[in-house]
Amino acid sequence: MVKAVVAGAAGGIGQPLSLLLKQNQHVTELALYDVVNSPGVATDLSHISSPAKVTGYLPKDDGLAQALKGADIVVIPAGIPRKPGMTRDDLFKINAGIVKGLIEGIAQHCPKAYILVISNPVNSTVPIAAEVLKAAGVFDPKKLFGVTTLDVVRAETFVAEITGEKNPANLNIPVIGGHSGETIVPLFSQAKPSVSIPSEKLDALVNRVQFGGDEVVKAKDGAGSATLSMAYAGYRFADKVIRAAKGEKGLIEPSFVYLPGVEGGDAVAKATGTEFFSVPIELGPSGAEKAIDVVSSANDHEKKLLQACYEGLKGNISKGVEFAQNPP
Numbered sequence: 001m002v003k004a005v006v007a008g009a010a011g012g013i014g015q016p017l018s019l020l021l022k023q024n025q026h027v028t029e030l031a032l033y034d035v036v037n038s039p040g041v042a043t044d045l046s047h048i049s050s051p052a053k054v055t056g057y058l059p060k061d062d063g064l065a066q067a068l069k070g071a072d073i074v075v076i077p078a079g080i081p082r083k084p085g086m087t088r089d090d091l092f093k094i095n096a097g098i099v100k101g102l103i104e105g106i107a108q109h110c111p112k113a114y115i116l117v118i119s120n121p122v123n124s125t126v127p128i129a130a131e132v133l134k135a136a137g138v139f140d141p142k143k144l145f146g147v148t149t150l151d152v153v154r155a156e157t158f159v160a161e162i163t164g165e166k167n168p169a170n171l172n173i174p175v176i177g178g179h180s181g182e183t184i185v186p187l188f189s190q191a192k193p194s195v196s197i198p199s200e201k202l203d204a205l206v207n208r209v210q211f212g213g214d215e216v217v218k219a220k221d222g223a224g225s226a227t228l229s230m231a232y233a234g235y236r237f238a239d240k241v242i243r244a245a246k247g248e249k250g251l252i253e254p255s256f257v258y259l260p261g262v263e264g265g266d267a268v269a270k271a272t273g274t275e276f277f278s279v280p281i282e283l284g285p286s287g288a289e290k291a292i293d294v295v296s297s298a299n300d301h302e303k304k305l306l307q308a309c310y311e312g313l314k315g316n317i318s319k320g321v322e323f324a325q326n327p328p
């Protein structure tokens, strides 16, 4: 029995992500929450012949509480997306408050749920979530995840285009750090199976992984940012969290977590100088069971990228913490 909740379920990510969760055989209840149209999306999905019972909630009639009650996993793609010319940090003003409000609801109604934050800027919204949960006395760092899977998915795809690998999903490439521009650091030297990237193609490849989001924002030309690839990536991560909760072993995926609360995280925090960071996480019934240190084995080129990552990340993290501790 798994109750999954999508907060922001009527949006560009929320709808396809909800569709994917509806066909997950482990999910027995799927609650869709949004400020608009969630009952309609829920009714539509409820006609699909899979186990999950689907319900839709709006803010009225205590809808957030109803949606969250008894939840095992809450996925949050609520908030505004970028338009051309914007950075993810430009979304902070609106999305910080949205995420704060939703996490307050989680703290009250389902504090033991796995929480998967998709809303940007992830580098700041996850620290906000942590602070809100801490203030409510219910913070379990093993259960709070910033979803950075799209960066991994992109790295797999773009590397396969270069190496000729027919199925990009056969590649396992750690992408670490944060989720914006230079804070995104792909570690091609640690790809499994190993890959050989021609040196003249390396910089462009790194840049494409770091700015893949901008590629989509530009192509959509004002109509938003990545939605379908994000729904795929968000589902891939949520499915792993659910399978790990059910006892499946060997499930590893990078995620942006609060390192001091995860086994192995202290060593990574020491190496990076930041408390929040994305590294490959071994998942289990308690959530993030182990943070895998891929930082210390980065090659010299990757170490240079990591320096730039740390600089950007620290500011994004403290901005989130400051917002949560001293709301405007």
Ligand code: NAD
Residues within 6 Å of the ligand: 007, 008, 009, 010, 011, 012, 013, 014, 033, 034, 035, 036, 077, 078, 079, 080, 081, 082, 091, 095, 098, 101, 102, 117, 118, 119, 120, 121, 122, 147, 148, 149, 150, 151, 179, 224, 225, 226, 227, 230
């Ligand atoms: P969208 O505008 O299509 O959908 C967002 C939805 O959130 C809307 O349906 C809106 O009504 C809803 N919403 C707004 N306030 C809410 C609230 N308080 N409670 C519940 N729902 C609320 O946007 P989108 O394209 O789906 O993107 C959503 C977010 O995901 C953006 O912040 C975007 O930047 C981010 N994103 C993150 C990643 C990642 O890799 N982590 C990738 C793509 C997009």
Ligand code: LMR
Residues within 6 Å of the ligand: 081, 082, 088, 120, 150, 212, 213, 214, 216, 217, 225, 226
């Ligand atoms: C992405 O990486 O596609 C998302 O973070 C959305 C964005 O704003 O680029």
